[in-house]
Amino acid sequence: MIIWDFNVIMAIVMTLSLGFVISLWVFYTLGRSPAAADRDFFRQCRFCGYLYFDYSKKTPGTCPCCGSYQD
Ligand SMILES: [Zn+2]
Known part of the structure; x- marks a missing residue:
């Protein structure tokens, strides 16, 4: 059982926000090329x-x- 203290909650929040930022970075860099649009x-x-x-x-x-x- 996980004990929900401040460190565990902060670790989960930081992991989720880092995953969100990395997924946005992958979406915008690999999804479309800005050179092709221009x-x-x-x-x-x-x-x-x-x-x-x-x-x-x-x-x-x-x-x-x-x-x-x-x-
Ligand atoms: Zn000229």
Whole structure:
């Protein structure tokens, strides 16, 4: 029989909270890749070679580095 004193209760609470944090970490790191979500917005300037994310989806977009128009 388990004697429910403060140390046992704190050990159970800490184990459950650590398991919760680890499960959230596994869910967010292995479930989906953040690089795959941003792949559609990834652009490279044809003139200066600057790599950037274009979330506006405007055509023609402009390079944030040199300001040239991109298709
Ligand atoms: Zn550029």
